[in-house]
Amino acid sequence: MTHSPKQRRLTFAAAAAFLLGALPALAQGAPADAQKDFRPYGDYMLVVDGKEVPNAEIFFSEKAPAFLVMTSKLDAPVLLSVRSQTVETLQLMKVAKQQDGSVDLLPNAALAAQGSFTVTGEGTEVSCKVDRHTVLLRTRPPLLGLHAAGDLKAYSPPIYVEGGRTYRPDNQVIAALKRAPAPVTVRVFFGSWCPHCQHYVPLLLRVEDELKGSKIKFEYFGLPKSGMTNVPEAKKFGINSVPTGIVFVNGKEAGRLTGNAWGSPETSLATIVNGAMASR
Amino acid sequence: MTVSPAEPIRAPATPATARSWTGWLGTLGGAFLGLVLLFAAWAKALDPAAFAQQIHGQKLDFLLPAPTVALLALGLEVGLGVTLLLGVRRLWVLVPAALLVVFFLSLTGRAYWLAAHGVAPDAAGCGCFGNLVQRSPAEAFWQDLLLLVPALALAFVGRAGRDDRGQRAPGPWVRTMAAAVLALAAMAFAWKAPDLPLDDLATRLKPGAEIKGMCAGAGADRVCLDTVAPDLTSGAHLVVLADLTDPGFQKAVAALNAYAGSGPSPAAPAVSVLADVTAEQKQTFFWRWAPAFPIVETPAAILKPLYRRLPRSFVTQDGRVTRTYPGLPPLPPLATASAPPASGPASRP
Numbered sequence: 062m063t064h065s066p067k068q069r070r071l072t073f074a075a076a077a078a079f080l081l082g083a084l085p086a087l088a089q090g091a092p093a094d095a096q097k098d099f100r101p102y103g104d105y106m107l108v109v110d111g112k113e114v115p116n117a118e119i120f121f122s123e124k125a126p127a128f129l130v131m132t133s134k135l136d137a138p139v140l141l142s143v144r145s146q147t148v149e150t151l152q153l154m155k156v157a158k159q160q161d162g163s164v165d166l167l168p169n170a171a172l173a174a175q176g177s178f179t180v181t182g183e184g185t186e187v188s189c190k191v192d193r194h195t196v197l198l199r200t201r202p203p204l205l206g207l208h209a210a211g212d213l214k215a216y217s218p219p220i221y222v223e224g225g226r227t228y229r230p231d232n233q234v235i236a237a238l239k240r241a242p243a244p245v246t247v248r249v250f251f252g253s254w255c256p257h258c259q260h261y262v263p264l265l266l267r268v269e270d271e272l273k274g275s276k277i278k279f280e281y282f283g284l285p286k287s288g289m290t291n292v293p294e295a296k297k298f299g300i301n302s303v304p305t306g307i308v309f310v311n312g313k314e315a316g317r318l319t320g321n322a323w324g325s326p327e328t329s330l331a332t333i334v335n336g337a338m339a340s341r
Numbered sequence: 342m343t344v345s346p347a348e349p350i351r352a353p354a355t356p357a358t359a360r361s362w363t364g365w366l367g368t369l370g371g372a373f374l375g376l377v378l379l380f381a382a383w384a385k386a387l388d389p390a391a392f393a394q395q396i397h398g399q400k401l402d403f404l405l406p407a408p409t410v411a412l413l414a415l416g417l418e419v420g421l422g423v424t425l426l427l428g429v430r431r432l433w434v435l436v437p438a439a440l441l442v443v444f445f446l447s448l449t450g451r452a453y454w455l456a457a458h459g460v461a462p463d464a465a466g467c468g469c470f471g472n473l474v475q476r477s478p479a480e481a482f483w484q485d486l487l488l489l490v491p492a493l494a495l496a497f498v499g500r501a502g503r504d505d506r507g508q509r510a511p512g513p514w515v516r517t518m519a520a521a522v523l524a525l526a527a528m529a530f531a532w533k534a535p536d537l538p539l540d541d542l543a544t545r546l547k548p549g550a551e552i553k554g555m556c557a558g559a560g561a562d563r564v565c566l567d568t569v570a571p572d573l574t575s576g577a578h579l580v581v582l583a584d585l586t587d588p589g590f591q592k593a594v595a596a597l598n599a600y601a602g603s604g605p606s607p608a609a610p611a612v613s614v615l616a617d618v619t620a621e622q623k624q625t626f627f628w629r630w631a632p633a634f635p636i637v638e639t640p641a642a643i644l645k646p647l648y649r650r651l652p653r654s655f656v657t658q659d660g661r662v663t664r665t666y667p668g669l670p671p672l673p674p675l676a677t678a679s680a681p682p683a684s685g686p687a688s689r690p
Contacts, residue, residue: 124602124633144598144631184624254620256638257569286620320564321556324571 098122099129099164101219103259105187108197109134119198119219120164128187128198129164131156139191140166141178141198148175148189162223204253204283210266213281216253224263230327235271238327241334245277246309249318250300254286258304261323265306268327277330306330310337363499368428370495374438375425377488382418386531387543388649389415399448412528417441420524427516430500438496442489446482453482477559535649540667546647552660557642567660570615570637574660577610579670582644583652585616585626585636590652596672598633610656617641 099120107117107130117132128141137150155170178189187198204216213221249265251258262281269279284292290301298307306318308330316333318326385392393411396402402410421441424434456478534543541547545555552573556565567574581597583590601612612634618626623636647653654670656663 123635126627126631126633143628180628183621184628187628256620260571320558321568324568 096122096125096166096168097163098124099127099166101162101223102128103217103219103221103223104200105198106201107132108199109194111195129156129166130196130198135191135194135196137173139175139189139196140172141187141189146177148178148191149173150175150191162226201253203285205285206283208281208283210269210279210281213253213262213266220253220259221263221266224259225267228264228267230264230268230271231325234327234331235268238272238277238331238334239275241276241338243276243311243338245334246312247277247279247306247318247330248298248309249279249281249304249306250284250295250298251281251304252284252286252289255303257323261304261326264323265318265326268330271327277334308333308337310334313337364501365499367430367495367497367499370492370498371425371428371430371435374442374489374492374496375422375427377492378418378422378438378441379426382415382422382527385411385418386415386527387534387539389531389534390649391645412531415531416524416528419527420520423520423523424517425496427513427520429513429516429520430496431513435493435496439493442485442493445485445489449478449482449485452478479559538667540649540653541665543649544647546653546655546662546665548662548664550662552657552662555643555647557640564640564643566615566639566643569639569643570613572613572635573657576659578657579610579612579654580657581612581614581652581654581669582648583614583616585614585618585622587651590669591630593652593669593672594630594632597669598631600672601632601634613637615639615644617644 099122102119102121105119105128107114107119109117109132114132114134117130117134120129120131121127122129126143128143130139130141131153135150138153138156140149140151141147142149149172151166151170151172155167157165157167159165175191176189178187180187185200189196201217204213210221247265249262251262253259265279282294284295284300284303289295289303298305302319304318304323306326307314308316308318310333315337318329318333322329389408389411392415393402393407396410396414397407401407404410405413417437418441421434421438425438552570553565553567556563558564572578573580579600585591597612597614600609603609614632614634614636616623616636616639618636618638620638623638626632626636650667652669654666654668656665656670
């Protein structure tokens with residue numbers, strides 16, 4: 062098969078055009094694994110120049126491992142790399158947000174060194190200097206006392222909103238719970254510092270969202286890390302581990318969500334409620 | 342029929358038959374008690390360190406170090422078990438056996454009482470059956486009571502008395518010597534057991550075991566590993582059970598990081614570490630060693646039955662253990678491992 066010079070020129074032009082169009086994408090490339098998958102992180106809050114920044118975005122990549130901090134209070138996103146203990150800033154346009162809420166760093170991002178960070182109090186505070194600002198990542202104080210779901214979601218959106226986003230409660234169980242004739246209250250004793258609570262309470266928050274408008278009400282009681290069992294409310298209900306959910310049907314305790322019951326909280330809740338209804 | 346005046350008068354046949362019947366029942370009871378003691382000793386001999394820890398926990402090492410007490414107790418248990426199994430029911434066997442039974446019941450009874458009154462965690466059994474048998478304090482007490490006490494009572498029934506001349510039968514020296522030799526052998530085995538490749542036999546973590554079956558506690562307080570580490574229930578995982586304060590494990594973090602950085606693949610499943618740590622210990626470890634793998638805080642009650650010595654590793658596929666390793670898993674050497682960049686993007690100003 063032979064081509065005329067004109068055909069060859071056209072083929073070359075098409076190939077060149079394709080390459081030129083593809084070059085930016087090729088240059089940008091796919092991020093390396095270690096720079097991908099920064100997930101919203103809820104255990105720390107940001108303090109800039111001594112003032113808390115409530116709407117700051119803090120991400121963490123387990124693979125790097127590194128923290129990425131983004132806020133309008135700072136000129137650029139800040140990257141804290143745990144292994145090298147370094148602080149660097151990068152251009153905002155090199156941070157790619159993904160649909161699932163995670164963040165990737167593009168590999169050709171230019172990093173500006175800002176020095177190193179200092180860790181104090183077993184990691185409860187991480188401080189560094191970024192340009193002219195003093196930046197502090199500080200462990201959130203625990204959420205204590207009686208709260209509604211909205212308080213938890215506002216306290217740490219990465220934990221209590223993002224944490225339950227992918228959970229899909231059983232539709233049939235939810236429909237059955239919505240038909241519960243008697244008033245039900247679920248009081249959850251939890252610790253905002255407790256990793257298992259951080260995993261399972263968001264699942265119940267999702268269940269609560271699904272049960273909006275039903276006769277089932279939820280309340281959340283935060284306990285401190287030390288002396289948890291000495292809190293009068295915990296003593297009153299004999300709480301010695303968290304998370305523990307007490308289910309009240311018609312004002313009377315009908316059962317508890319503990320241990321494995323948290324794996325599918327709506328199913329456990331339905332079992333307790335059905336049991337209470339049957340024994341009436 | 343005439344009877345010679347010189348011929349001795351024989352006892353009627355019926356009482357002799359009765360004595361023989363009760364004798365057999367007693368021997369059977371003794372043998373059953375012996376078997377129970379031998380099974381309990383075997384379970385503990387596989388992991389003598391855990392047994393020594395329980396002895397220390399019960400403050401029974403006030404005279405001798407706990408590991409020594411553990412070895413002596415195992416020797417006694419095996420010696421009595423073998424002697425009873427061989428049908429020796431002399432008082433010098435039955436009295437120590439009775440004391441041992443009372444001792445076991447006092448331990449399980451105490452644990453049961455404490456658990457029932459909320460003083461001790463429900464999952465804390467006395468561990469009389471080692472790691473092989475998972476029992477709640479209530480189960481431990483009632484099982485011990487029902488297995489040991491009737492068998493012990495039977496062992497006292499129909500014991501051989503004096504013969505017609507009012508003399509005792511000669512001592513069962515051969516059987517006693519055999520029991521003594523086996524008791525010494527059991528002590529030697531227990532002494533060497535930690536170095537023998539018996540982890541799969543001695544613990545609940547073995548190929549085929551399910552993540553959802555690794556549990557602690559009873560009733561509503563029961564917690565299983567699939568609740569603590571739900572990620573392990575699907576896909577392939579390489580799991581390391583570790584003590585984060587162990588310098589040996591800390592030295593291995595770089596290799597584990599390199600492995601984790603290479604990304605999960607069918608040949609290299611995602612790595613995670615299970616450890617009985619507080620949030621503070623975990624945070625300190627994180628900032629000091631920068632692990633690139635998740636560390637799951639796991640209650641000791643779930644972890645302890647899974648290992649004899651830390652670290653121990655295993656591979657899971659869809660929530661089922663497919664392989665176990667003593668120590669850390671075989672990892673590619675650091676020099677050849679595809680290590681992730683130390684930090685941040687490669688392009689720097």
